[in-house]
């Protein structure tokens with residue numbers, strides 16, 4: 001269920017060096033990269049005129065190869081460079097282009113714009129006039145392609161180092177980079193496409209891919225399919241959303257332990273009216289509970305604290321979300337001694353783990369290591385990190401998800417998948433994928449409740 005390896009700039013350079021050490025010729029790799037990108041542009045571009053912008057490094061070298069390949073196909077192609085080519089491969093690619101080379105600052109726009117100014121070698125933001133020119137040329141074009149990365153984005157963090165246009169598509173070379181999936185850069189990439197290269201680097205950090213789910217066994221029963229317990233609190237709506245998500249996640253049965261008794265909602269959920277923490281602890285002695293969710297609507301008072309303690313002491317596999325994370329943060333965090341999933345959004349993450357350095361991927365990894373739990377660091381880009389170093393990064397979720405209650409649905413889904421699989425990293429990956437896919441199936445301006453109805457279709461698509 002992986003969507004391909006994600007490599008930092010340094011990892012990409014190391015993979016490239018390993019390929020050279022193994023006998024691959026650097027220029028052959030550039031020819032391959034350029035040919036792969038040209039093929040994608042040729043197929044997508046409807047044969048319209050092209051302007052290729054080439055920078056001084058190997059990204060620019062790729063650009064010269066792309067220009068030559070597209071012209072060989074009969075397209076009207078112009079090239080504009082930003083200074084001289086500085087690497088031997090780029091110089092060779094430039095020599096092989098026998099057309100004129102214009103200046104980036106004065107070249108006229110074209111219908112299709114190819115940005116091969118900078119890729120993984122960018123060390124600072126583009127000079128302002130260059131960034132402005134790039135933005136103007138992209139704005140003029142009806143189709144625009146960033147080669148490897150939009151020029152101006154920081155490969156590893158996804159930060160924008162200078163004004164960066166929004167491209168129609170980005171053709172990643174050889175492997176994904178963090179900036180393809182992490183915001184703000186991800187929002188400037190447009191459609192993501194991968195240009196394959198002969199070197200196929202692998203990494204523990206992967207793009208989240210579609211999971212393969214299995215239908216219940218022929219002899220399944222509701223407990224073998226996983227019993228989920230949800231501890232509710234002061235805000236019933238949140239734990240109701242989470243409970244229904246768990247019930248629609250493929251788990252066999254859902255038990256909600258809360259002080260209130262809902263008047264509506266799916267009758268399949270077993271509501272047990274319990275208010276005192278010791279009564280909850282008693283309910284949690286049921287050995288059949290395969291996953292326990294606490295946090296959505298829990299509250300932040302002493303009662304909530306006691307409920308959280310009962311959940312933490314229960315020994316069950318855990319999903320901790322929302323208020324449970326805030327309470328945990330107030331106590332200075334805690335190392336999970338068992339299989340657990342934490343699902344913080346940005347604010348909860350900072351309260352729990354403080355201001356960690358590095359990219360969102362680095363921060364999620366550090367948090368997973370220090371907590372001993374799988375961390376789902378939510379947002380427009382969601383990073384799922386396991387304590388053992390595995391990471392899955394989910395990009396491309398619809399921004400319509402930024403509506404109240406969708407996090408409760410995700411937490412319920414994660415608990416449900418944890419009950420089904422018994423594997424926190426896998427469960428978290430499946431939950432994030434199904435959540436994003438359910439959202440894609442909903443109409444704009446949907447609310448969290450609508451996601452619940454879309455879950456069975458999202459699950460059916462993965463069987």
Ligand SMILES: NC(=O)C1=CN([C@@H]2O[C@H](COP(=O)(O)OP(=O)(O)OC[C@H]3O[C@@H](n4cnc5c(N)ncnc54)[C@H](O)[C@@H]3O)[C@@H](O)[C@H]2O)[C@@H](O)CC1
Nearest residue numbers: 016030033057058059118119120121122123124125126148
């Ligand atoms: N790593 C790989 O496996 C492959 C890399 N290829 C290409 O090579 C690229 C990386 O090439 P390079 O390492 O040469 O790096 P880049 O081509 O991204 O740029 C590096 C050059 O730009 C200069 N520079 C950096 N930031 C600047 C700024 N803000 N203003 C002006 N100059 C600046 C640097 O001094 C250096 O000369 C990749 O993105 C990809 O397009 C492909 O050719 C083939 C395979």
Ligand SMILES: Nc1ncnc2c1ncn2[C@@H]1O[C@H](COP(=O)(O)OP(=O)(O)O)[C@@H](O)[C@H]1O
Nearest residue numbers: 345378379380397399401402404405406407408
């Ligand atoms: N701009 C966005 N684009 C895509 N997904 C988003 C965006 N903003 C939030 N999400 C997703 O929506 C969910 C919101 O969760 P959360 O912030 O906990 O909300 P709540 O507590 O109201 O349920 C998370 O799964 C998050 O990844």
Ligand SMILES: [K+]
Nearest residue numbers: 115118147149
């Ligand atoms: K580029």
